[in-house]
Amino acid sequence: MKTPNRSMVSFGNVQKRYLLNFVSCFVLLVLVQVFMGNIHGTNYLVILTINCCISIILAVSLNLTTGCLGEMVLGHAAFMAIGAYASAILLKAVSMPALLGFFLGLILSFLMAGLIGFLVGIPALRLKGDYLAIITLGFGMIIKSLLEVLNFTGGAAGIDGIPRNTTVVLSVLMVMVVVAFLFTFMRSRFGRSILAIRENEIAAAATGVPVTQVKVLTFALSAALAGIAGALYAQYMRSISPATFHLDYSIEILVIVVLGGLGSFTGSILAATILVILPEFLRVFNDYRMIIYSVALIIIMLKKPGGILGRFEFSLSKLLIFIKTQFFRRKVKDHE
Amino acid sequence: MSEPLLQAKNIEISFGGLKAVSNFNLSIYPDELVGLIGPNGAGKTTAFNLLTGVYQPTHGDITLAGERLNGLPPHVLVKKGIVRTFQNIRLFRTLSVLDNVKVACGLRTTYHVLDAIFRTKRFWKVEQEMDEKAKSILKVFHLEEYAEEYAKNLPYGKQRQLEIARAIATDPKLLLLDEPAAGMNPTETQELMKTIEFIRSFYHLTILLIEHDMKLVMGICERLIVLDYGKIIAEGLPQAVANDPKVILAYLGDD
Amino acid sequence: MRLNTIIEQIMNGLQKGSVYALVALGYTMVYGIVKLINFAHGDFIMVGAYTTIFSIPLLASIGCPLWLSIIVAILICSLLGILTEKVAYKPLRQSSRITSLITAIAISLLLQNLFAKLFTSSARMFTQVFIFDVPTIIIGTVKLHKVSILTCAISIVVMVCLQLFVKKTKMGKAMRAVSENPDAAKLMGISINRVVSFTFAIGAGLAGLAAIIFCSYSMSFDPYVGGSLGIKAFVAAVLGGIGSIPGAMLGGFLIGLSESMTQTFLSSEWVDIIVFSILIFILLFKPSGLMGKMTSEKV
Numbered sequence: 001m002k003t004p005n006r007s008m009v010s011f012g013n014v015q016k017r018y019l020l021n022f023v024s025c026f027v028l029l030v031l032v033q034v035f036m037g038n039i040h041g042t043n044y045l046v047i048l049t050i051n052c053c054i055s056i057i058l059a060v061s062l063n064l065t066t067g068c069l070g071e072m073v074l075g076h077a078a079f080m081a082i083g084a085y086a087s088a089i090l091l092k093a094v095s096m097p098a099l100l101g102f103f104l105g106l107i108l109s110f111l112m113a114g115l116i117g118f119l120v121g122i123p124a125l126r127l128k129g130d131y132l133a134i135i136t137l138g139f140g141m142i143i144k145s146l147l148e149v150l151n152f153t154g155g156a157a158g159i160d161g162i163p164r165n166t167t168v169v170l171s172v173l174m175v176m177v178v179v180a181f182l183f184t185f186m187r188s189r190f191g192r193s194i195l196a197i198r199e200n201e202i203a204a205a206a207t208g209v210p211v212t213q214v215k216v217l218t219f220a221l222s223a224a225l226a227g228i229a230g231a232l233y234a235q236y237m238r239s240i241s242p243a244t245f246h247l248d249y250s251i252e253i254l255v256i257v258v259l260g261g262l263g264s265f266t267g268s269i270l271a272a273t274i275l276v277i278l279p280e281f282l283r284v285f286n287d288y289r290m291i292i293y294s295v296a297l298i299i300i301m302l303k304k305p306g307g308i309l310g311r312f313e314f315s316l317s318k319l320l321i322f323i324k325t326q327f328f329r330r331k332v333k334d335h336e
Numbered sequence: 337m338s339e340p341l342l343q344a345k346n347i348e349i350s351f352g353g354l355k356a357v358s359n360f361n362l363s364i365y366p367d368e369l370v371g372l373i374g375p376n377g378a379g380k381t382t383a384f385n386l387l388t389g390v391y392q393p394t395h396g397d398i399t400l401a402g403e404r405l406n407g408l409p410p411h412v413l414v415k416k417g418i419v420r421t422f423q424n425i426r427l428f429r430t431l432s433v434l435d436n437v438k439v440a441c442g443l444r445t446t447y448h449v450l451d452a453i454f455r456t457k458r459f460w461k462v463e464q465e466m467d468e469k470a471k472s473i474l475k476v477f478h479l480e481e482y483a484e485e486y487a488k489n490l491p492y493g494k495q496r497q498l499e500i501a502r503a504i505a506t507d508p509k510l511l512l513l514d515e516p517a518a519g520m521n522p523t524e525t526q527e528l529m530k531t532i533e534f535i536r537s538f539y540h541l542t543i544l545l546i547e548h549d550m551k552l553v554m555g556i557c558e559r560l561i562v563l564d565y566g567k568i569i570a571e572g573l574p575q576a577v578a579n580d581p582k583v584i585l586a587y588l589g590d591d
Numbered sequence: 592m593r594l595n596t597i598i599e600q601i602m603n604g605l606q607k608g609s610v611y612a613l614v615a616l617g618y619t620m621v622y623g624i625v626k627l628i629n630f631a632h633g634d635f636i637m638v639g640a641y642t643t644i645f646s647i648p649l650l651a652s653i654g655c656p657l658w659l660s661i662i663v664a665i666l667i668c669s670l671l672g673i674l675t676e677k678v679a680y681k682p683l684r685q686s687s688r689i690t691s692l693i694t695a696i697a698i699s700l701l702l703q704n705l706f707a708k709l710f711t712s713s714a715r716m717f718t719q720v721f722i723f724d725v726p727t728i729i730i731g732t733v734k735l736h737k738v739s740i741l742t743c744a745i746s747i748v749v750m751v752c753l754q755l756f757v758k759k760t761k762m763g764k765a766m767r768a769v770s771e772n773p774d775a776a777k778l779m780g781i782s783i784n785r786v787v788s789f790t791f792a793i794g795a796g797l798a799g800l801a802a803i804i805f806c807s808y809s810m811s812f813d814p815y816v817g818g819s820l821g822i823k824a825f826v827a828a829v830l831g832g833i834g835s836i837p838g839a840m841l842g843g844f845l846i847g848l849s850e851s852m853t854q855t856f857l858s859s860e861w862v863d864i865i866v867f868s869i870l871i872f873i874l875l876f877k878p879s880g881l882m883g884k885m886t887s888e889k890v
Contacts, residue, residue: 006432006484006485006486007438007483007484008431008435008438009467011464011467072688072689072692123871123875126875130628130829130833131829133628134825134826134829134874135871135874138826138867138868138870138871139871141864141867142864142871144863145860145861145863145864145867156860184453185452185453188447188452188463189438189439189463189466190449192431192435192438192442195430196428196431196439199427199428199430199431202390202422203422203427203428204428205414206388206410206411206419206420207411207439207440207443208443208506209442210412248818258690287708288708290703290704291701291704291708294701294704295701297694298679298697298698298701301683301693301694302682302683305686305690311430381890385890422890
């Protein structure tokens, strides 16, 4: 029996695997377009799906810093806010066709959020553990308050009248892009360095990893990706205000990441989806919803502290291989 | 005698009011195998920390092949060719054994982020090179069968070997080993001695090691330096140092 | 700006600061022992406030003096603290920090929403000001509210008592031992469980006391006041150096004063910006807080 391949980058039949993944993504996109492409933007299902996509992007981007790098940061929502505002301001200032506007807004959001993330990261990541958490919390609060105070961001009222460029297909596409990016990024020397820092920072430095640099860049990347979620949000909701992006939202995202499993992107996707969809089913218990949620959270933390999926990552090819071997085993049994 | 590879002049460091290391003068010549010994708490690991940029000396200079190293952080020093292992094993526990070594390989050969994202030819080429290099180093330490195992699952002795393997993957000029035989039984220690001598010649390394195991020290070290209370009290050939009354006093105490 | 207004604002700031300081003391004590950021701590105040408001009519009906409600609030909060620790934090002592953090957040949410369900989420008026029905001192044209001075005094006294307790008593020494090295403490015969429960009891009790003071200056509260109070108090604890008792006091007053001054000279919108900027500024120059100890990993 072959020993499991636990290395980050594996050789062998990669072409086949990549093709498989690519095709399945493409098929999924086509399906989404066919079934949901023509539904009106305010349809309930559309709202749900786009919310899901935004949550997923927020969760996986936070997981990069919290799960993979191992640094707990609070205040992720602030970077989403920067992305949202960047897109909003651009699209209100310059009018352009939907698709162009969407992608330009996205790029600007990515860059702005990444830039601010970089600037925040440089001082913040000098601190460790709980001090890092509190300083990122502080930066998050400052950013939100600045958005409330400054004039060109519309103050507490925010900005409205943003064109609705986000569609379901574009949202799902962006989720795929972000997740694919994170998978390929982590399964490379960059991922190894990041995990090395998480495992043992001092050893990582002693092995030549430029620790502070990697930390700041990873943090900035997390922020930039959150910016993408912000761009999606702004161009869907049509109006944004600072009130959305406060500490509670950051904590919500953190909870999703921890529930899904720190370090598992698959877990984040699952947890984000569940936590967007489940409340809809529990609408019956609307009053008790939050109470049930908090009790469930406590129970899960007590019983499965590593999160639902721990560090597990899903692989489509591995799933197919698994199914194949099960099927093959049964066939052999029948013949005997 | 050629130029010293590593030179430490009048190094001193204090913690609070306490001088942990003082008047520390050290010259290591290329291809030497030097042992740094002394009773517990003498400042040996502190000296290592000074030489690898973990601590900055309050006085004195450290030079490598003539280049001044003061103020440089650890990861820069690794690039310059000084690498170390740790007294308490510091492995990347949830990474595979192979990946532990590959982290070190990433130092000398590199590809761009875009190469990784789009899985270009350069990405695969460099990853393949790193893979081969890592596996060849693991072979030297007889660890290749554990390549895909989680580092934390290795038995203790093999974990120590992995740390040395990882250090070698950075292509160092100078290797600092901090108690490499700690916790090993006599057989493992014998094996370690052979391995150290092998890697020294095979990889053209200069080695400075801290050790308490006298068999190892007397067995492979060409020269010894003895620290006590942060000061060097003796230096020279192993036999001479072993018979030095000052050294005996330091180890046995004052009564 | 007239002097008496400034002085009044300073007093306001100190009063607010004492609430923050008391809560920060609770945070810092708990953190010092179990290295846990008890996110639910702010909500203990909320519980204390509700307890007070319900115990007053109760006490009145059985003919007890009404100031007993303070004792009741402190007791209930302490019990809540011990209960929370036993149920939710003790099982996670060996788990990662972030797991405990999330659990603490969950407890915070639970308390907030439970109370919102039980007592509706509308604001309650605290009309029984009688406890602090003390006249104002007037010096020249400056009005000094005795309440403000009283609350500051209470905070300082509490801090001094706490500091003495930790330094001089047996239990205090045990707490410090557990904080430094739990394993060694166990080997010395110290019961970790007792020490932790005791710490939580004190910390939560302090929150109960803070609740009374909070009620004295803020006439109304709802189930969600714990949230922002908790954050500010946590910031205060970190600012002063988490784990340091005098630091928590210092941090609390600093935050209270900054809030008050910003509100007076700028506007209430700038409060968060200024407070957190101060925090960041201080952390960048003194990473372990104003009075905290720098602990670094031994290589």
